[in-house]
Amino acid sequence: MIDFNEPVGYPADAPASQELFDRAAAIVPGGVNSPVRAFRAVGGTPRFMVRGEGPWLFDADGRRYVDLVCSWGPLLLGHAHPEVVAAIQAAAARGTSFGTPTPGEVELAEELVSRTAAEQVRLVNSGTEATMSAIRLARGFTGRSKIVKFAGCYHGHVDALLAAAGSGVATLALPDSPGVTGAGASETIVLKYNDLDAVAQAFETHGEDIAAVITEAAAGNMGVVAPLPGYNAGLAEIAHRHGALLIMDEVMTGFRVSRGGWQGLDPVDADLWTFGKVMGGGLPAAAFGGRADVMSKLAPAGPVYQAGTLSGNPLACAAGLATLRLADDALYARLDATAATIGQLAAKALAGAGVPHRLATAGSMFSIFFTDAEVRDYDDARRQNTAAFKAFFHSMLSQGVYLPPSAFESWFVSGAIDDDALDHIAAALPGAARAAAAATS
Ligand SMILES: Cc1ncc(COP(=O)(O)O)c(C=O)c1O
CATH class of the missing domain: 3.40.640.10 (Type I PLP-dependent aspartate aminotransferase-like (Major domain))
Structure with missing residues (x-):
């Protein structure tokens, strides 16, 4: 198992996310250069990332995460593809x-x-x-x-x-x-x-x-x-x-x-x-x-x-x-398979914990709605339980999986996600599902 408190690959005295956020907040409105980065929907301190490599992101606090945001979509091949x-x-x-x-x-x-x-x-x-x-x-x-x-x-x-x-x-x-x-x-x-x-x-x-x-x-x-x-x-x-x-x-x-x-x-x-x-x-x-x-x-x-x-x-x-x-046909097939695997693992974990949810997909884009009702438009989407998402998100984050910090965003996969990254996500999901269940009840 990875110890997420172990600094990875950069100096132990690197300024931590909270300190960077405080400095930023003094001179940048809300401390960020694009609003959703501020974690307002989920609470807590946004992680300041210092490095990306393949499927992994590394933050200023010495933790690493499997990245399921991929810079909000662009990084089809993962980070720093050679x-x-x-x-x-x-x-x-x-x-x-x-x-x-x-x-x-x-x-x-x-x-x-x-x-x-x-x-x-x-x-x-x-x-x-x-x-x-x-x-x-x-x-x-x-x-x-x-x-x-x-x-x-x-x-x-x-x-x-x-x-x-x-x-x-x-x-x-x-x-x-x-x-x-x-x-x-x-x-x-x-x-x-x-x-x-x-x-x-x-x-x-x-x-x-x-x-x-x-x-x-x-x-x-x-x-x-x-x-x-x-x-x-x-x-x-x-x-x-x-x-x-x-x-x-x-x-x-x-x-x-x-x-x-x-x-x-x-x-x-x-x-x-x-x-x-x-x-x-x-x-x-x-x-x-x-x-x-x-x-x-x-x-x-x-x-x-x-x-x-x-x-x-x-x-x-x-x-x-x-x-x-x-980005050839083989890559798109791989992205489809990876997205399907992660989506199904998440749905299985949530079902196991008794959390109402819907896995919504559009090709290899997907997200989980924390509701058991069908979602066809914005009104439907807004009826989901955002408190459950918040608990799920923070549990995943603390276990080293970086999800979009909002229940209203797509999750994105990259071709760099390998078996190691998938195992890591699979290991985090049951705990996150239990956290979501606790927030639902
Ligand atoms: C569908 C869609 N159109 C337009 C935009 C705006 O793109 P940008 O953030 O590069 O200005 C976005 C950004 O997320 C988007 O998702």
């Missing part, structure tokens, strides 16, 4: 940024186009930039202003998409965040996920003003909630009947759940797609792409403006290309 590291080092040695076109951008764009139905792509730096730009392009192309999105779907911190209120019937949304103006959010119609009737009804009322429907290809930001069979195709049909575009957000699913992303499992006639996470191999790279006639409206080919100083950065392109070139 070929990805070598590609980044070689690119860095040639120069970090030129502000000119580079060969790596062409190769990465070709790789994306070869794996997906997108005819053209534009590289950007984050998923947020990708969805923001796709929406501007859809509005510019159609000459319309309204956007339909679904409650519980997250598309980055774009003003117009931070409206998630409302369910069931078409609701003109209120902003979710101070600073997002009512005017910006009023162009966003928020509907219940997995409910085509609500979409048809919204188009009956607002059809001529709707530029686009944006949806996560398979929802992963309310926990994992896969689209019902035919749902994504139904969105395309309704949008197109009314002259609107369908934007499929594959920032999370793209190149993770199959070679082509969710569209590789459930091909749908979308007009635009957004990508991120895996395609940057752990460095900041993202993209949006789609129909050539729509994409050609982008500057400098067309009038819709979009730009970026570091877009297509040589290091990010090198990391993304190295990752995607190793």
Whole structure:
């Protein structure tokens, strides 16, 4: 057995997570540079990580964890994969940024186009930039202003998409965040996920003003909630009947759940797609792409403006290309098998401890809802027992398994998870299930 109090691979006097968090909190709002890292949903001190190697993360307190977050999705091959590291080092040695076109951008764009139905792509730096730009392009192309999105779907911190209120019937949304103006959010119609009737009804009322429907290809930001069979195709049909575009957000699913992303499992006639996470191999790279006639409206080919100083950065392109070139059918089969094994082990442990739960999957993305009711949308997801998740999470953490610190997030596996890591997870689960049971009763 591993002794988690044993310092691993770095000085014993390394500042511990709490001290780093205190220092950060004095000068960084909430002590973190992205909110969910702060552990607010589960309580306790966020772990400051100092190193990653294969399936393992190492924190500043001398503990190691099997990583089931994988940087929120990007690390398909695990941490510090030698070929990805070598590609980044070689690119860095040639120069970090030129502000000119580079060969790596062409190769990465070709790789994306070869794996997906997108005819053209534009590289950007984050998923947020990708969805923001796709929406501007859809509005510019159609000459319309309204956007339909679904409650519980997250598309980055774009003003117009931070409206998630409302369910069931078409609701003109209120902003979710101070600073997002009512005017910006009023162009966003928020509907219940997995409910085509609500979409048809919204188009009956607002059809001529709707530029686009944006949806996560398979929802992963309310926990994992896969689209019902035919749902994504139904969105395309309704949008197109009314002259609107369908934007499929594959920032999370793209190149993770199959070679082509969710569209590789459930091909749908979308007009635009957004990508991120895996395609940057752990460095900041993202993209949006789609129909050539729509994409050609982008500057400098067309009038819709979009730009970026570091877009297509040589290091990010090198990391993304190295990752995607190793992401073959064998890797995806391995990810599927690993995800199925972990999901089933978790479900078995929870069943053994009598904890109500649902294992939800979308390809190799999965999460556990702490409820025995079916979860098809955000309202269902919110009915779960988050206290049970919290106890489960902390037990896993203390036993060296790093889960997403929220009940509303997907778990992510990497190709680096080996038998040792699996054994480690299997050994931790029964105790975590008992902790969840104690929090449930
Ligand atoms: C589906 C989806 N779209 C967009 C984004 C935003 O991406 P980023 O965090 O790179 O801005 C995310 C981030 O988690 C996401 O899951």
